[in-house]
Amino acid sequence: MTFFIVTLIKIVIVFAVFMTTLAYLQWIERKVLAHIQSRTGPLRVGPHGLMQPLADVFKLLTKEDVFPPFVNRFFYLLAPFIAVCLALITISIVPFGPEIEVAGVRTYMQIGDVHVGILLVLAITAVSVYGVALAGWSSNNKYSLLGGLRSSAQMISYELPLSLAIVSPLLLANQLSFRAISDSQAGYYLGFIPRWNIFQAPFPQIFAFIIFLIAAFAETNRIPFDLPEAENELVAGFHTEYSSMKFACFFMAEYANIVNITCVATLLFLGAWHPLFPAPYSNWVAPLVFLLAALSCFAQAAQPRRKNDQYTFPLFGVVFLVLTAIFVVAALEIVPVLSTILLSIFWFLAKVGLLIFAFIWVRGTLPRFRYDQLMHFAWTFLFPVSLLNLLITGLLVALFPERI
Amino acid sequence: MDTVLFIIFAIVAIVAGFNVVLQRHPISSALSLVGVMGSLAVLYLLLGAEFMAMAQMIVYGGAVMVLFIFVIMLLNAGAEKPSSKAWFAQIAGLPLLLAFIATLGFLIYSALPGLRAVEFGSWTMGTAEEIGKLLFTQYLLPFEVISVLILIAILGAVVLALKEID
Numbered sequence: 001m002t003f004f005i006v007t008l009i010k011i012v013i014v015f016a017v018f019m020t021t022l023a024y025l026q027w028i029e030r031k032v033l034a035h036i037q038s039r040t041g042p043l044r045v046g047p048h049g050l051m052q053p054l055a056d057v058f059k060l061l062t063k064e065d066v067f068p069p070f071v072n073r074f075f076y077l078l079a080p081f082i083a084v085c086l087a088l089i090t091i092s093i094v095p096f097g098p099e100i101e102v103a104g105v106r107t108y109m110q111i112g113d114v115h116v117g118i119l120l121v122l123a124i125t126a127v128s129v130y131g132v133a134l135a136g137w138s139s140n141n142k143y144s145l146l147g148g149l150r151s152s153a154q155m156i157s158y159e160l161p162l163s164l165a166i167v168s169p170l171l172l173a174n175q176l177s178f179r180a181i182s183d184s185q186a187g188y189y190l191g192f193i194p195r196w197n198i199f200q201a202p203f204p205q206i207f208a209f210i211i212f213l214i215a216a217f218a219e220t221n222r223i224p225f226d227l228p229e230a231e232n233e234l235v236a237g238f239h240t241e242y243s244s245m246k247f248a249c250f251f252m253a254e255y256a257n258i259v260n261i262t263c264v265a266t267l268l269f270l271g272a273w274h275p276l277f278p279a280p281y282s283n284w285v286a287p288l289v290f291l292l293a294a295l296s297c298f299a300q301a302a303q304p305r306r307k308n309d310q311y312t313f314p315l316f317g318v319v320f321l322v323l324t325a326i327f328v329v330a331a332l333e334i335v336p337v338l339s340t341i342l343l344s345i346f347w348f349l350a351k352v353g354l355l356i357f358a359f360i361w362v363r364g365t366l367p368r369f370r371y372d373q374l375m376h377f378a379w380t381f382l383f384p385v386s387l388l389n390l391l392i393t394g395l396l397v398a399l400f401p402e403r404i
Numbered sequence: 405m406d407t408v409l410f411i412i413f414a415i416v417a418i419v420a421g422f423n424v425v426l427q428r429h430p431i432s433s434a435l436s437l438v439g440v441m442g443s444l445a446v447l448y449l450l451l452g453a454e455f456m457a458m459a460q461m462i463v464y465g466g467a468v469m470v471l472f473i474f475v476i477m478l479l480n481a482g483a484e485k486p487s488s489k490a491w492f493a494q495i496a497g498l499p500l501l502l503a504f505i506a507t508l509g510f511l512i513y514s515a516l517p518g519l520r521a522v523e524f525g526s527w528t529m530g531t532a533e534e535i536g537k538l539l540f541t542q543y544l545l546p547f548e549v550i551s552v553l554i555l556i557a558i559l560g561a562v563v564l565a566l567k568e569i570d
Binding site: 075114115116119120122123125126127129130133134136137145148149152153155156159176 | 438442459470478
């Protein structure tokens with residue numbers, strides 16, 4: 001019974017946080033892109049446009065639900081449903097921290113651990129092609145069909161380097177479950193180099209990490225590989241004919257996929273929740289970061305660019321100061337459980353956040369590939385390189401079975 | 405719980421299997437086949453073959469069926485026209501099918517006399533570790549032979565494709 005209650009609580013927390021993140025990811029992306037391009041980004045709705053995601057949700061919900069006349073009704077409605085459902089599954093097997101004990105109940109900071117966790121993620125990625133492909137086909141529109149075709153070809157091609165890049169850290173971890181993979185990356189070499197898989201002996205997986213990231217861009221249809229929805233060629237690609245909530249489903253699925261793939265990258269390569277350097281010192285990173293954020297807010301408030309800045313920035317500064325205080329308490333380990341929860345979540349989210357920032361950064365900087373370049377790159381460069389990486393890793397793991 | 409899940413997904417598998425044949429449009433048939441693959445994966449999972457279940461989803465549910473659908477979309481195949489059935493198929497089709505299934509069931513039962521009802525959760529050899537060990541020790545030769553066979557198939561496909569280009 002306790003198991004059900006605890007799991008229910010975990011599901012509610014993860015779901016609420018995940019959905020909020022998805023909404024605000026849109027705001028973050030628009031803000032970061034705007035600043036890369038020397039604009040201000042969303043600013044009108046709420047202070048600094050912070051209410052923009054809410055406004056967007058209301059806009060999408062209240063918009064007219066256009067139903068084009070010559071679509072295949074069943075598949076037209078099924079496609080966004082498939083896309084969003086599959087995108088929301090992965091987060092349920094992601095571990096955010098170690099085992100904790102709250103009020104006598106021992107539990108993991110994870111909704112559920114699957115023995116074949118990483119294979120489940122691969123299976124979901126493989127099946128989620130249907131959402132896009134069906135959307136393109138059932139819309140009965142040339143542009144949509146081309147978008148769907150491009151997307152399925154691209155996702156099949158990039159799934160190969162993606163899977164091969166995943167296999168090499170698995171060789172080091174010897175396990176398929178996310179919890180075991182995360183646990184295998186705990187500890188430090190010589191007391192300060194973390195045993196994350198990108199630093200792991202005998203063969204650091206830095207190349208696999210880069211291959212994984214490139215393939216992840218293609219799997220999530222993000223910018224250098226966003227040919228399925230290239231707006232100057234295909235209007236909007238596979239979701240041209242979708243409006244209102246059905247469009248919102250695709251939108252949500254896209255962002256959910258970004259969060260999922262960055263979570264998987266963090267778990268496989270960046271040592272999950274394990275900090276960059278050993279414990280008593282790494283505890284102070286979180287307070288330091290939040291203190292710096294608070295200070296920069298106050299500095300901004302001292303020279304307000306806009307009228308509202310003199311009220312909003314001090315408020316943000318105070319919020320960051322409160323966070324600093326909380327994490328100072330966590331760093332001092334006054335309540336051990338609380339510090340475990342807060343610090344592991346901080347490190348996990350910091351890594352995921354950095355990767356998501358890299359995704360947005362790439363979107364702001366790189367131009368789009370041409371279609372033949374895309375396929376050429378996947379099959380003649382990425383695939384052989386990932387194969388080579390796998391061979392070297394396998395050889396070294398076989399030669400040094402007793403690792404340091 | 406296991407039995408309930410088994411009944412649900414067995415029904416889904418059978419209904420989707422019939423749907424593959426009954427649907428007029430190739431895409432509907434192909435997607436029903438995906439449904440069959442998915443529910444078979446759940447049945448594997450119930451039996452304890454977790455690795456097999458995931459491989460089923462990745463390879464059949466994902467790669468193979470996506471290629472099917474890709475080709476159907478690319479060829480833009482329309483819905484089939486119902487053909488006028490031969491009188492023999494109309495009269496004897498269903499009975500012959502039932503007789504075939506019954507014969508198959510009888511043959512399996514007589515070939516494997518020690519068959520008992522399955523207990524869910526009693527078999528735990530389906531992990532990736534166990535399958536890997538078996539593949540690389542006991543079944544090494546078949547494993548390698550199959551990989552050579554697949555390599556030959558790939559080469560054959562390449563040769564045929566090159567012929568088209570010339």
